[in-house]
Amino acid sequence: MKVLHVCAELYPLVKTGGLADVCAALPAAQRSLGIDARVLLPGFAGVKAGVEPTGPALKLATRNAPPIVQALGPEVSIIPARLRGAGLPLWFINAPAWYERPGGPYLDEKDRPWPDNAERFALLGWVGAQLGLGGDPSWTPDVVHAHDWHAALAPVYLATTRRGPKSAGSVLTIHNLAFQGRFPGELWPRLGLPAALFGIEGLEFYGEVSFLKGGILFSDALTTVSPRYAQEILTPEQGFGLDGVLRRRAQALHGILNGVDYSVWNPATDAWLAQPYDLAQLDGKARNKAVLQRELGLAPRADAVLFGVVSRLTEQKGVDLIAPVLGDLVARGGQLAVLGHGDAAIERALEAACAAHPGQARLRDGYDEGLAHRIIAAADVILVPSRFEPCGLTQLYGMRYGALPLVRAVGGLADTVVDSSLEAIDDGRASGFVFHEATPAALDAAIRRAFALHRRGADWQRVQTHAMSLRFDWARAARQYGTLYDGIRSSSARLAS
Structure with a gap:
């Protein structure tokens, strides 16, 4: 089985969130099961800096390509490479004018979307489809696996240009339905797709072009990153206008829970930490707490219940609920460490709330991979109060x-965390704290329960021990995806016969 993952992010080359972790860990886990998984990425500067080319550039003729691709010239090149150190095989699209820029992969240095994002990611989808159609004679995938809106045109181009039974099948994974890749309708003629597809039964969405809607309609199978999220997005509340389209394709929709790359996220071997630790030697966690308190200018209090936040600072993540409860959290003896960047109003509110409690709360703006590890290692409680969460x-x-x-x-938060109710603690299932309403009052009530459990040391230790012993490994998810790919390949063979 040969699988091409088409994505915009790959840890550690380029990362804005969990997408990068998934797109690195899932192919690696699949390769360990014997699946020949490879990756296609835009040639961002960070990608070029972190890979080792393994062969000459491969030219893709653009003679019959859509106008949006022809703008690059008569040929588009992709370069075969391997992730430096890890050896994961990949291609990157060599288009410096579109991908090698200051700022991030989607936003410029002032957090504004790049004005040509439609062109940049339509190219990614088109190249993914070309590889699925045999664009590299030495390796043609059985399945093209597109991730999120950035790659969602790959199944569309693949379906509308298939050239026989050897064409690859397709999977689209929806990591976050809130981000849909919507662009002005004037873009349509430049995509080179059949005119009939710009309508309510195609990629049109309230007069705009929706890349994600196209991927939903034209992929052979759809997945989300947790079972619960697969059900939630079928509802108007969490369907973001696409719930009707998704309900039409419900039979093709599968919820597969993400995993964790424990070679990266392991407190016993984590190089970012001041002192490694594990279940057998938990003293190191206290040491990491003391070091983080010094790093962030928090009071050096071993008895403080330290709450950590590592998140995009957006309404989706529910972090706007934190500032209103911070005063009570500190009054009860807690501390707060926040790492993140996002909505300016939420940042200002959090910054003001933290400033009102010097030595007890700190916001660090931006993202720092090492600091993310150190906050999670030091924290007693990690806050994830999301309004919706595909997996987490x-x-x-x-x-x-x-x-x-x-x-x-x-979403995935409900799928993975068991609330520390008395009965769950008693039967050994408890692994955290769960609340339901997206209000400061509901969050505050859950925080109070965390303090109450922390005061009962033996019960806290039981829950902590159980949580640390749980494993959400990628091998499980890789096997589930493998079964899905087999079904797609079998269906393609039946249609071809």
Whole structure:
């Protein structure tokens, strides 16, 4: 089985969130099961700097390509490479004018979307489809696996240009339905797709072009990153306008829970930490707490219940609920460490709330991979109060590091965290704290329960021990995807015969 993952992010080359972790860990886990998984990426500067080319550039003729691709010239090149050190085989698209820029992969240095994002990611989808159609004679995938809106045109181009039974099947994974890749309708003629597809039964969405809607309609199979999220997005509340389209394709929709790369997220071997630790030697966690308190200018209090946040600072993540409860959290003897960047109003509110409690709360703006590890290692509780959450990885990292997750009961958070009710503690299932309403009052009530459990040391230790012993490994997810790919390949063979 040969699988091409088409994605915009890959840890450690380029990362804005959990997508990068998934797109690195899933192919690696699949390769360990004998699946020949490879990756296609845009040639961002960070990608070029972190890979080793393994062969000459491969030219893709653009004679019959859509106008949006022809703008690059008569040929588009992709370069075969391997992830430096890890050896994961990949291609990157060599288009410096479109991909090698200051700022991030989607936003410029002032956090504004790049004005040509449609062109940049239509190219990614088109190249993914070309590889699925045999663009590299030495390796043609059985399945093209597109990740999120950035790659969602790959199944569309693949389906509308298939050239026989050897064409690859397709899977689209929806990592977050809120991000759909919507662009002005004037873009349509430049995509080179059949005119009839720009309508309500195609990629049109309230007069715009929706890359994600196209991927949903034209992929052979759809997945989300947790079972619960696969059900939630079929509802108007969490369907973001696409719930009707998704309900039409419900039979093709599968919820497969993400995993954790425990070679990266392991407190016993984590090079970012001041002192490694594990279940057998938990003293190191206290040491990491003391070091982080010094690093962030928090009071050096071993008895403080330290709450950590590592998140995009957006309404989706529920972090706007934190500032209103911070005063009570500190009054009860807690501390707060926040790492993240996002909505300016939420940042300002959090910054003001932290400033009102010097030595007890600190916001570090931006993202720092090492600091993310150190906060999770130091925290007693990791806060993930999301309004919606397709899967969430932070709560899984927290459990492995002995930071009990405090989460809202949505998506993958509900699938993975068991509330510390008396009965769940008694039968050994409890692994964190779960609340339901997206309000400061509900969050505050869950925080109070965390303090109450922390005061009962033996019970806290039981829950922490259970949480640290849980494993959400990628091998399980890789096997589930393998079964899905087999079904797609079998269906393609039946249609071809």
